[in-house]
Amino acid sequence: xxxEYSIGDLGSIFVMQGFAGLILFSVYVLMALGLAIIxxxxxxxxxxxxxxxxxxxxxxxxxxNFFQTYLPNLFSGYFFLAMILAFIASGALGMLxxxxxxxxxxxxxxxxxxxxxxxxxxxxxxxxxxxxxxxVGVELPQWMLGSMHVTDNIEVPINGVFVMGLTVLITVAxxxxxxxxxxxxxxxAVVQNRVMAxxxxxxxxxxxxxxxxxxxxxxxxxxxxxxxxxxxxxTSGQLYIVDTFLVVxxxxxxxxxxxxxxxxxxxxxxxxxxxxxxxSMAKVLTLLAVVGILMxxxxxxFALKVRK
Amino acid sequence: xxxxxxQGLQSAFRRKLLMGIAAIxxxxxxxxxxxxxxxxxxxxxxxxxxxxxxxxxxxxxxxxTGTMAISETGSxxxxxxxxxxxxAAGGILGRxxxxxxxxxxxxxxxxxxxxxxxxxxxxxxxxxxxWTSASRKAVLPVVEQYNGMLYYxxxxxxxxxxxxVIYTGQEATQQILAGLNxxxxxxxxxxxxxxGSDYIWPRTSNKIARxxxxxxxxxxxxxxxxxxxxxxxxxxVINKIKLTKPDVIFTDxxxxxxxxxxxxxxxxxxxxxxxxxxxxxxxxxEIDGIGGENIAGAYACMKYFQSLDNPNNxxxxxxxxxxxxEKTVIGDVTQAAYLGPWLWKLTVEKAGSFxxxxxxxxxxxxxxxxxxxxxxxxxxxxxxxxxxRVGRAKLDGQFELIYETADLVEPDPFPKGYQ
Numbered sequence: 075x076x077x078e079y080s081i082g083d084l085g086s087i088f089v090m091q092g093f094a095g096l097i098l099f100s101v102y103v104l105m106a107l108g109l110a111i112i113x114x115x116x117x118x119x120x121x122x123x124x125x126x127x128x129x130x131x132x133x134x135x136x137x138x139n140f141f142q143t144y145l146p147n148l149f150s151g152y153f154f155l156a157m158i159l160a161f162i163a164s165g166a167l168g169m170l171x172x173x174x175x176x177x178x179x180x181x182x183x184x185x186x187x188x189x190x191x192x193x194x195x196x197x198x199x200x201x202x203x204x205x206x207x208x209x210v211g212v213e214l215p216q217w218m219l220g221s222m223h224v225t226d227n228i229e230v231p232i233n234g235v236f237v238m239g240l241t242v243l244i245t246v247a248x249x250x251x252x253x254x255x256x257x258x259x260x261x262x263a264v265v266q267n268r269v270m271a272x273x274x275x276x277x278x279x280x281x282x283x284x285x286x287x288x289x290x291x292x293x294x295x296x297x298x299x300x301x302x303x304x305x306x307x308x309t310s311g312q313l314y315i316v317d318t319f320l321v322v323x324x325x326x327x328x329x330x331x332x333x334x335x336x337x338x339x340x341x342x343x344x345x346x347x348x349x350x351x352x353x354s355m356a357k358v359l360t361l362l363a364v365v366g367i368l369m370x371x372x373x374x375x376f377a378l379k380v381r382k
Numbered sequence: 383x384x385x386x387x388x389q390g391l392q393s394a395f396r397r398k399l400l401m402g403i404a405a406i407x408x409x410x411x412x413x414x415x416x417x418x419x420x421x422x423x424x425x426x427x428x429x430x431x432x433x434x435x436x437x438x439x440x441x442x443x444x445x446x447t448g449t450m451a452i453s454e455t456g457s458x459x460x461x462x463x464x465x466x467x468x469x470a471a472g473g474i475l476g477r478x479x480x481x482x483x484x485x486x487x488x489x490x491x492x493x494x495x496x497x498x499x500x501x502x503x504x505x506x507x508x509x510x511x512x513w514t515s516a517s518r519k520a521v522l523p524v525v526e527q528y529n530g531m532l533y534y535x536x537x538x539x540x541x542x543x544x545x546x547v548i549y550t551g552q553e554a555t556q557q558i559l560a561g562l563n564x565x566x567x568x569x570x571x572x573x574x575x576x577x578g579s580d581y582i583w584p585r586t587s588n589k590i591a592r593x594x595x596x597x598x599x600x601x602x603x604x605x606x607x608x609x610x611x612x613x614x615x616x617x618x619v620i621n622k623i624k625l626t627k628p629d630v631i632f633t634d635x636x637x638x639x640x641x642x643x644x645x646x647x648x649x650x651x652x653x654x655x656x657x658x659x660x661x662x663x664x665x666x667x668e669i670d671g672i673g674g675e676n677i678a679g680a681y682a683c684m685k686y687f688q689s690l691d692n693p694n695n696x697x698x699x700x701x702x703x704x705x706x707x708e709k710t711v712i713g714d715v716t717q718a719a720y721l722g723p724w725l726w727k728l729t730v731e732k733a734g735s736f737x738x739x740x741x742x743x744x745x746x747x748x749x750x751x752x753x754x755x756x757x758x759x760x761x762x763x764x765x766x767x768x769x770x771r772v773g774r775a776k777l778d779g780q781f782e783l784i785y786e787t788a789d790l791v792e793p794d795p796f797p798k799g800y801q
Contacts, residue, residue: 303645312449
């Protein structure tokens with residue numbers, strides 16, 4: 075199949091393809107991190123994860139419009155502020171949802187699935203009523219568009235580099251919060267034994283609320299970042315939800331490292347296969363492989379040992 | 383609410399009548415109520431449709447909720463505008479159009495169920511509706527069984543024809559062939575790379591395009607790729623495009639994927655002003671989401687652009703914006719949806735009846751000179767004769783007309799040699 079191309083061409087395409095795989099990997103990690111925290115640490119199946127992401131995207135869109143109208147000089151930097159606002163907005167909504175809905179369902183994990191699915195429908199219709207049924211276009215500052223020219227065939231997309239950088243940053247931050255901070259220790263204690271954690275004086279309700287808010291906030295940041303590569307519409311969140319669950323479940327629910335490993339293996343398989351066959355077939359084969367591995371290892375790639 | 387208006391109309395009429403009786407000598411100078419000259423209901427409605435002496439009811443059946451609401455909103459708006467304009471101009475056979483709107487909710491069985499409700503319970507005289515082929519395929523057996531009339535606005539893959547459907551959008555050969563001819567001639571294009579979403583419309587369209595490229599244009603298809611609906615990562619296919627260096631990228635990616643595709647194309651350093659790209663799925667509506675800066679330079683091939691410079695369109699665009707807001711854009715399908723109520727009105731007037739059988743028989747040959755796209759005429763096969771146009775996307779999200787066929791293109795839903 076490659077006979078007709080020169081070695082130089084092929085070499086640079088493989089570099090590009092490797093890069094495409096890395097971008098896909100970052101995208102997967104970014105969208106799965108929030109869910110991994112919520113699903114992994116709290117056992118809540120949050121079907122509205124995509125809608126929290128899209129809230130972040132809409133916040134970005136509003137920020138962009140605001141800057142264009144009132145602060146055109148600062149437009150080139152608006153994206154950083156937009157991501158912070160997206161985190162706050164999604165986190166706040168997450169906190170509200172936890173308080174009003176989720177906390178009543180902790181003992182019934184399957185019901186959270188139904189409740190959050192309903193929530194996702196409500197949010198979709200709310201976005202449609204507020205922002206209109208059509209998609210909105212988020213305008214990006216000029217420096218974030220286009221690519222860095224390396225050679226004739228190797229071009230590095232700037233938005234890809236941005237997403238990768240952001241992913242590394244957020245992953246490190248989450249790892250620090252979960253494994254080094256006092257609050258992270260409390261979260262892990264609650265996961266391992268809720269009753270005991272409560273008995274030693276941890277306010278488990280508060281821990282739950284902030285964990286959920288953190289997960290939703292990260293979803294918001296992810297949504298904000300994805301305005302660079304995808305669409306922003308009332309139902310755009312649905313585009314991400316399947317892949318997100320796939321990554322989290324395949325990685326093993328309670329493990330951050332598992333999420334990263336699973337995102338890496340799925341994205342690399344996907345992007346390698348995509349190069350040799352059509353996109354739809356690549357997806358089918360990737361899903362088959364995941365299903366096969368989960369049949370042999372139902373707990374996912376990395377499983378936390380928890381005393382039941 | 384409709385009952386109130388009806389009573390309001392009646393009492394106003396009664397008052398007018400009393401006034402008229404009181405002033406019999408002045409009767410001749412009183413404006414006559416418009417339906418006085420209208421033909422009797424029993425004569426023009428022999429099959430029990432919802433037609434009264436003053437009103438006729440039609441159905442609007444689109445997705446106002448769910449994923450397809452993004453696309454179908456424009457069609458709903460266009461149909462409501464057309465109905466309002468027809469009413470303002472005196473209605474049909476002296477009767478005002480009243481519409482019942484149902485929500486297909488982006489769910490195909492719901493479409494079928496609502497179509498049945500409109501035809502059986504509401505007895506609507508016609509349905510303006512459906513958008514995706516899947517929804518049309520779900521509704522088709524219903525309109526055929528209950529003998530309804532459906533005006534379908536979307537450009538689609540062809541391979542269908544029904545007595546009960548008027549297709550106001552283009553079928554695939556009508557839309558694609560002229561565009562391919564143009565780009566082959568204008569850009570000397572020999573090699574094509576196809577990228578599409580993975581469902582019936584892109585696959586059928588690409589099949590037709592491939593036959594045309596290989597058999598007629600004597601060119602080569604160097605790649606044909608499909609991605610699942612809603613896919614958001616296109617970097618791999620973009621790499622393949624870079625490797626194969628096609629003269630033209632031919633795309634029919636739809637929905638949210640579109641946005642991802644063009645953003646990533648731009649990010650990968652493919653400059654659409656140098657790399658010709660021909661799309662059959664991006665209208666002004668889609669550019670709203672994609673962003674003009676990401677797609678500027680790409681060519682689109684369809685029958686209508688908002689920027690068309692003709693008197694009909696110059697009246698249509700401001701009227702649409704006045705009704706639905708200054709920022710709304712009008713894409714190809716929105717314009718085709720606008721044709722539905724008008725074509726139905728003209729056909730009813732030609733047939734002199736609301737009966738579906740008579741309308742189906744009278745449809746061929748009906749021409750609409752006020753169409754924003756110019757002039758259209760219904761073919762024997764219930765599709766429209768229309769021109770095909772190529773536009774170039776600009777930064778502001780509008781298309782600049784580059785080329786249009788000299789004559790109307792004949793609709794050919796079952797193209798020989800392309801299947």
